[in-house]
Amino acid sequence: MSQTDAATAPSSGPAPDSAVSVRNVSKNYGPVEALKNLSLEFPRGELTSLLGPSGCGKTTLLKIIAGLLQPSAGEIVIDGNTVTAPGPDRAFVFQDFALLPWASVIRNVAFGLELRGVARSEREAIAEKYIANVGLSGFENSYPHQLSGGMRQRVGLARALSVDAQVLLLDEPFSAVDEQNRRKFQEDLLELVRNENKTFIFVTHSIEEAVYVSDQIAILLPRPSRVSEIIRPSGFRNKGIENIRRDPEYLDIVDEIWASLRSYAE
Structure with missing residues (x-):
């Protein structure tokens, strides 16, 4: 799926304004470029997944948004304020609890x-x-x-x-649980997004999980990372959480993302 195709997918209404703006962010670890001139908008009140091959900088970007790491260049803006450190407007859910x-x-x-x-x-x-x-x-x-x-x-x-906090940052929060609990957590997460009116930024390695829980999916390229595609699943969002995994649009998006990422699989 191209960025153009994804951007013109059917929508149930106008896109909300951005709660978080990533503006031309780069991050170097010595000679290694982790992120390069990466820009991305996170719509308010929605869940955006960061998806991409291992080592592409998903967690690095999440930590920069959290204020736990400083970018080498560029800036993070939340509600008009530039991020320089952790703050009460953000909360982090760690992979290791x-x-x-x-x-x-x-x-x-x-x-x-x-x-x-x-x-x-x-x-x-x-x-x-x-x-x-x-x-x-x-x-x-x-x-x-x-x-x-x-x-x-x-x-x-x-x-x-x-x-x-108005922005919740989740770093692969379900990776350490079994498949049954992972599915239940995904359903619970959809309910939280619907009820809490917060902005969720979610790192995952699972294509199926990203498509299931996300209002927006940002696919990141391998290091030095930048955004390859923005996908906004829409057609199955109001059909009930129990029906999502059987929906043709869900299945098509999963297949198309896998096709675009297959060459980066180890």
Whole structure:
């Protein structure tokens, strides 16, 4: 699928404005160019997936947006402000969960609010809400070592949601769970995108996952990375999450992305 084809795919309405703008960003690690003059817009209230071959800079770009890495050139702009460091407008969901092993589920989920000085009663009430939203009611007083990998990932997602950041950055959040839980998480993620009115930036290696969960897919080229294509799946979005994987448009987009990425497969 060409960028032109993708851009003219049927849409249910006008594209929203951008919450995050990546403007001519480059990133060098010594002599290695990871990103080169990369520009990309992330529509407000939507989920955009970053998809591409291993080592193409997806996580590097995510960390630059988070303010965890500084670009060698270019800038990240969020709601008119240039990113120079981590901030409360962004929350990061790490691939390896990054939970506090000595803290209970509710303490982990409320930890960002605790750092902000929110009173205990208020932060625990907020944490309980998001613990329930990710399906972990009853586990508030459990500890990470008592949870499955999938449950720990839910804790990480609830923690990101609880700080009420407008941009959620997810670095392969489902890669460490089994296929059944991964599918359930994908369905839950679609519900969160629909209900939370936040902007999600999602890194994945799975073509099927990207097409299933995304309003927009940005395909990145191998190092030095830049955007190859922008795809906006639209025809199956209102047909119910249980029908997406059988929809002809879904299947066609998966096949077309695989055709464009096949030559980069190791």
